[in-house]
Amino acid sequence: MSFKDALDxxxxxxxxxxxxxxxxxxxxxxxxxxLLKGRVDAVNVTDNQSAVMRICSLSVCKIALEHGLEPxxxxxxxxxxxxxxxxxxxxxxxxxxxxxxxxxxxxxSAGDHKGAKPVYDVESVQLLRIVDxxxxxxxxxxxxxxxxxxxxxxxxxxxxxxPVEPQLIKFEKKVRAGARFxxxxxxxxxxxxxxxxxxxxxxxxxxxxxxxxxxxxGMANFINNNxxxxxxxxxxxxxxxxxxxxxxxxxxxxxAARHIRQLKEDGISxxxxxxxxxxxxxxxxxMQRAGLL
Amino acid sequence: xIITKKKDFQELMENIKNxxxxxxxxxxxxxxxxxxxxxxxVKAMKExxxxxxxxxxxxxxxxxxxxxxxxxTELKKYKEEMDKAECILVMSCGAGTQAAVEIFEDKPVYPTxxxxxxxNMTRFQMFDERCSLCGECILDKTGGICxxxxxxxxxxxxxxxxxxxxxxxxxxxxxxxxxxxxERMKRLDKLQELCEMTLEAKDWSASQKPRSLVAREEKKR
Ligand code: SF4
Ligand code: SF4
Numbered sequence: 001m002s003f004k005d006a007l008d009x010x011x012x013x014x015x016x017x018x019x020x021x022x023x024x025x026x027x028x029x030x031x032x033x034x035l036l037k038g039r040v041d042a043v044n045v046t047d048n049q050s051a052v053m054r055i056c057s058l059s060v061c062k063i064a065l066e067h068g069l070e071p072x073x074x075x076x077x078x079x080x081x082x083x084x085x086x087x088x089x090x091x092x093x094x095x096x097x098x099x100x101x102x103x104x105x106x107x108x109s110a111g112d113h114k115g116a117k118p119v120y121d122v123e124s125v126q127l128l129r130i131v132d133x134x135x136x137x138x139x140x141x142x143x144x145x146x147x148x149x150x151x152x153x154x155x156x157x158x159x160x161x162x163p164v165e166p167q168l169i170k171f172e173k174k175v176r177a178g179a180r181f182x183x184x185x186x187x188x189x190x191x192x193x194x195x196x197x198x199x200x201x202x203x204x205x206x207x208x209x210x211x212x213x214x215x216x217x218g219m220a221n222f223i224n225n226n227x228x229x230x231x232x233x234x235x236x237x238x239x240x241x242x243x244x245x246x247x248x249x250x251x252x253x254x255x256a257a258r259h260i261r262q263l264k265e266d267g268i269s270x271x272x273x274x275x276x277x278x279x280x281x282x283x284x285x286x287m288q289r290a291g292l293l
Numbered sequence: 294x295i296i297t298k299k300k301d302f303q304e305l306m307e308n309i310k311n312x313x314x315x316x317x318x319x320x321x322x323x324x325x326x327x328x329x330x331x332x333x334x335v336k337a338m339k340e341x342x343x344x345x346x347x348x349x350x351x352x353x354x355x356x357x358x359x360x361x362x363x364x365x366t367e368l369k370k371y372k373e374e375m376d377k378a379e380c381i382l383v384m385s386c387g388a389g390t391q392a393a394v395e396i397f398e399d400k401p402v403y404p405t406x407x408x409x410x411x412x413n414m415t416r417f418q419m420f421d422e423r424c425s426l427c428g429e430c431i432l433d434k435t436g437g438i439c440x441x442x443x444x445x446x447x448x449x450x451x452x453x454x455x456x457x458x459x460x461x462x463x464x465x466x467x468x469x470x471x472x473x474x475x476e477r478m479k480r481l482d483k484l485q486e487l488c489e490m491t492l493e494a495k496d497w498s499a500s501q502k503p504r505s506l507v508a509r510e511e512k513k514r
Contacts, residue, residue: 125450
């Protein structure tokens with residue numbers, strides 16, 4: 001079943017993430033793909049994540065396809081103008097890449113080429129409109145395409161943004177611009193997320209809750225102090241602390257599994273997006289503990 | 294106004310090391326307000342150059358250094374001093390420097406300043422960039438706050454996911470442009486308008502360089 005069909009069905013959908021390496025040695029990445037194959041509905045392939053230069057998302061999506069995984073091409077607006085974006089999108093489509101995640105992209109100042117010229121010729125809402133146009137046989141300038149694309153396009157939303165109102169206004173713009181599914185920034189407070197979902201359910205879009213494994217109390221505190229749009233509740237930090245150094249990661253995996261189980265059993269979201277960030281081998285473990293395998 | 298910053302003096306000395314004598318041109322407008330090309334700065338530059346063993350044949354503070362014809366007229370009475378100088382040093386912005394380049398066809402013209410941005414003066418000699426001269430103003434749609442300039446990504450339809458507690462992902466010293474726009478639209482009771490509007494991608498051909506404009510009506514023959 002394709003990712004799109006899975007989202008349209010009653011099944012609880014699981015997506016994971018593959019981060020392209022910096023360099024041409026793709027052995028480890030392929031190993032991660034093998035681990036995820038047959039277990040998740042699709043894998044996001046990140047696009048020069050954190051503005052750190054790596055293999056492009058497009059070619060890794062193609063490799064994912066060859067390894068029997070359904071890719072979700074992450075497309076940011078940081079590095080490409082409207083010509084390059086559309087051209088890459090046409091190229092992706094003919095290579096059989098059908099799922100898209102349209103994003104703004106972290107600023108170059110976060111990455112490893114700080115002197116680069118940030119592009120942002122268009123932004124995520126406009127990119128979604130562009131994709132909608134390509135799906136309808138027209139480029140952004142209104143020119144007829146010889147063959148339309150058939151993308152299933154999504155976007156991101158940060159339910160824990162502070163302040164959240166401007167973020168929700170943008171979320172609604174993305175819905176109107178044609179986003180069919182959303183993957184959220186990592187969430188840790190299920191009760192608060194329930195509130196967001198009550199609001200989001202007004203729109204006919206599918207929502208996958210973002211899951212990031214906490215490796216320990218230190219990571220949780222770091223996130224709270226430094227990462228925008230994510231909030232780890234004190235209760236979880238205490239739980240990780242109580243587990244002690246040795247058991248911290250295991251506890252983090254349990255927390256992730258517990259959250260996934262709750263999201264599924266209470267029908268809160270349509271699925272989850274697990275961002276393992278260097279711990280791809282733990283994704284099957286989490287899924288198992290969540291009762292998904 | 295155009296915001297300028299003095300070049301590092303050692304860097305300037307390196308740039309002009311092949312010349313001995315100079316004529317200085319400041320500007321009484323933006324450069325004077327920035328403290329880079331008014332009377333006191335031209336005087337200080339003269340002294341600094343002389344301390345380095347250079348000769349300053351003369352100098353003026355042009356009324357508006359970027360105005361080519363006006364500056365040319367003002368300079369007329371300094372012919373002798375200018376003739377004696379091997380090099381013209383311009384203490385205004387890049388536009389002022391290039392006005393001098395047009396005036397002095399046969400002499401090298403060097404800038405003493407770096408030109409930074411179009412700025413608002415918020416306090417004495419404190420400047421903020423608020424407009425990027427995009428060529429097609431959208432302030433009417435964004436509550437009078439320019440996201441093209443105030444947001445490091447120039448986003449037109451709302452904040453990115455990097456906004457943290459109302460501040461920008463690029464620097465905690467900057468307030469997120471889209472939080473500011475949201476707050477202002479809220480105060481003006483225009484949130485509905487903000488929610489419903491999706492701005493089209495900008496037409497960057499409106500800022501294709503080099504731009505020129507004829508604002509006057511050509512006289513009929
Ligand atoms: S939209 Fe911004 S950059 Fe463009 S003219 Fe208006 S203030 Fe200047
Ligand atoms: S945090 Fe706000 S100002 Fe900074 S890049 Fe994102 S949208 Fe722009």
